[in-house]
Amino acid sequence: MELEPLQYYNQFIDPLLLKNDLWRSLFYLKEQPPLFNLFLGIGLKLFPQSAGLFYQVTFWAIALASSLCLFSLMERRGVS
Numbered sequence: 001m002e003l004e005p006l007q008y009y010n011q012f013i014d015p016l017l018l019k020n021d022l023w024r025s026l027f028y029l030k031e032q033p034p035l036f037n038l039f040l041g042i043g044l045k046l047f048p049q050s051a052g053l054f055y056q057v058t059f060w061a062i063a064l065a066s067s068l069c070l071f072s073l074m075e076r077r078g079v080s
Contacts (some may be wrong), residue, residue, distance in 0.1 A: 006040065013037045019044045 006015045011032055017025040018041035026034050026041070040055075047054040 012040060015040075015044060019048070 006012055012018075013025050013029055013032055017029075018037065022038070022041040022045065026038060029037075039058075043051045043054045043058075
């Protein structure tokens, strides 16, 4: 799975910095979104060969949890 946006988008820290020097790059590069860059760095460190799959599965899980929470909320409120 290709991770091309990580190399070309300016709002992400460089993937080499995320892999090799995560904490220092998060500390000094505060202009970029730190929590999202932390998420990207953890994915690159834990799954260096299949980081794209990790991100995809994580976002699917977030989408499923969000839809289930919304369904539960609508059911409690009596929405048909």
